[in-house]
Amino acid sequence: MESPWSFHNAVSNTVITANVELGTTKHFFPIENGLDLLSNENNNFQQESFHLDDGNKLRMSTSPVDPAVSHRLVALVTNFRAQFQAEKDETAQFDVLTDSMQYMPTMRRASLLAQHLEVDYGLGKINPNQNIDEKYRLKALNVSLLTQRRLHGLQFPPNCSSVKLLLCQVPPHGLGSVLHHLAYCLIFGYGLNRTVVFDWEEFRYEIQWNDYFYPLTNCTVTPDIQNQAAKYDFTWLGHDLAQLDHKVIAFPFGYILHRQYGYMVPADLVADILPWCDDPVLWWHSLVMRYVLLPTSKLRSLLLMARKRLQYPSSTVGIHIRHTDKLFKEAKYYGLQEYLEIADSYFKSLASNGSSDDTNKVIFLATDDTKVAQLSKSFRRQYTIINDYDATSLAEGSYYKSPRYSKRGFETALVDIYLLAASDYTIVTMSSNVGRLVYEIKKIYLWHDISHTIYSLDEAYNLFGCDRYIIHHRQRAVHVAVKEYKAKDDNRELSLQPGDLVYFERLGLRPNQYFGYSETLQRHGIYPIDCVKIVTKIYDYPVYEEFAKTTINRLELYDG
CATH class of the missing domain: 3.40.50.11350 (Rossmann fold)
Incomplete structure (x- = not known):
């Protein structure tokens, strides 16, 4: 169903369309919804959360019954705060292999390993000139970990024979192409509520994937799965698709994903990140890529x-x-x-x-x-x-x-x-x-x-295949102008004013150009990439409430 309304995010110049009502921003961060800083094996806590006090200090709200558990919390919160300090201090070295690791659930270990990369490789530096609100930093972490929990729950079912599968054929291409295809398969599986299994037969690198990255699933491809795989029609969302009843759907390498899920982001996740997210599509794909790239x-x-x-x-x-x-x-x-x-x-x-x-x-x-x-x-x-x-x-x-x-x-x-x-x-x-x-x-x-x-030097960030091939489908990408552009050749180019909508059809003859149809001018023409942004569509993906408290054990089972 098409979105009944849209609004403009003035902070990021990102245009959002939605078919859901977005909730208000909260300043309360339940552990059970993402931070997951403790194991609650004994049910000693009715409610555990972190919040920011008036001085923007991280505080913990909890009512522990067992003093031993309280001791764990002190160690965990100390480590949690240490990460934020390390992120702001270029000389700090945060050691993830501390004694407190034994107290941490495997979900938290995954986060710490990510933080290890963040500090040691400089990936966590915050621009000191930016006025960054810590509460949004915590929200980002919260949503990121929740996404990892959902992907893990979907990809590690208790019984692989009882779930519907999406067969992802890994292409014989370069590393960047392979990694993006793995992420696209996971996004498509996430949208269809299917566990993605990977066929590595054509993978060309002379390595074992699990030597470098943690396994993407505990399900394997068998001859029966390959024989059962039905070619998916990949028509647009909302249509009746007979293929959805098949136990296994084959997802070949190609551009087909983007017609359906390319520039769509999950409604229930994006609500909390819109106030500060400059590019929801990049943000969503980076969350999935984080799952793909968990290093051994x-x-x-x-x-x-x-x-x-x-x-x-x-x-x-x-x-x-x-x-x-x-x-x-x-x-x-x-x-x-x-x-x-x-x-x-x-x-x-x-x-x-x-x-x-x-x-x-x-x-x-x-x-x-x-x-x-x-x-x-x-x-x-x-x-x-x-x-x-x-x-x-x-x-x-x-x-x-x-x-x-x-x-x-x-x-x-x-x-x-x-x-x-x-x-x-x-x-x-x-x-x-x-x-x-x-x-x-x-x-x-x-x-x-x-x-x-x-x-x-050439193109803006895009999902490879979507912009080039979406013309073959009735649903086209939509660009919105974010700055003025005066056409030098009125017969070939489109003049733009902020807010103009252009229906993208293909790349222009030059790397910095698009070709599309202007709703304002009622004609086709070329226009510069740096003057427009993609219109992000918010869609009701599955919510996966059953995975809200899933323990991620990829590290525990496979530590290469």
Whole structure:
């Protein structure tokens, strides 16, 4: 059903449409709804919560019966507060492997491991110039953990033979493409209330997935599941779909997901984040990506060793330059100098406001082009450039015959992605899966507006496939103008005023253009990407109340 109303979020220039009434913002954070800071095995607590007092201090409200449990709470709250302090202190090192870990439920361990990445890789820095309200920080954490609990409950059923399944075929593509497809499958399964099982037969990397990330489900693909899989019609929400009765639905690689769930966010989750969320679509996809990217101890050690080996500093600009196969059909060529011009602008802005002196110019360069890596050496009088040349060599070459699919290639790609995300400022091309993935990883650990931490030389952030192919379906993406644009050629371009709606149809001939139909002008034309934002649709996904108190045990069962 189409939304009966819409409103404009003036803070973020995000336009929201909804078919539900959004609740009011609360300042009360029940543990049972997300923070999950204690195990309540003995039912000693009737109600446990955290709230903010008048001085914005975190307080705990509880009535413990057992003194031993009260002792646990003191340790847990101490650790909880320590994380917030560590996040604001660049020199702080928060050790997740403390004695209090034994008291913590597995859900909390997952959060602590995420915080470990946040501190050690610089992913949790808050811009000191931003006036950030701590209560929204807590709400973000609350919603994030609730989403992880729901995904875990859906993906780890007690009996795999008794639930409906979605068969996700993992494509034989690069790492960024694979990770996004895994996330899309999980989003689709979440919307259809189906457990997603993964067919890894065509996966090309010479590694075992569970060596680096925790398993996505406890259900496995069997010949019976493959034989039962029905091809899904993927028509629009609200239609009667006979395929929904099938035990197994096949979800092939492709663009079909986006017609249905691409730019939709769950109504019950988004209500609490709208006051501060600059991009609900990015936020929602980052929550799912967080589930996909839960690292094992092996990956955590790999990242820490790489950071030490490369002498990766606490403050840097990350640059990702993707050439090779992307230039054949997906992207325009951008040379190193074009990236460095953007980096220079950033360094000058830091110097002008006193955040850094003009001589402290550290760049982490991740590329699949050895010529770019060699060329970067000629700029080392102007910058300190960090580049893993071995990683560049592995990534270079033919897409189908490259050693990038070796174990070493997989590991170096992961290191590049995480270190790019850890950069204070990252320059990418969003036409690349890696560029979009870096943005999503940043959003996992930074709950507020992160648009100032990344720059794309070509496209705006998008869900690959949706913008390009949604024209094939009657439901098209809708853009809203957020700033004025005067057409230089009235026969080809669309002039825009803030608030104008444009029905997107396809990309323009240039990377920074869209082509669509203007509701105001009543005609087709091209228009610039940076003048519009996507209209986010809020949809009633399943609420999964049965998973509200699920204990996440992925870490407990599989600690690589």
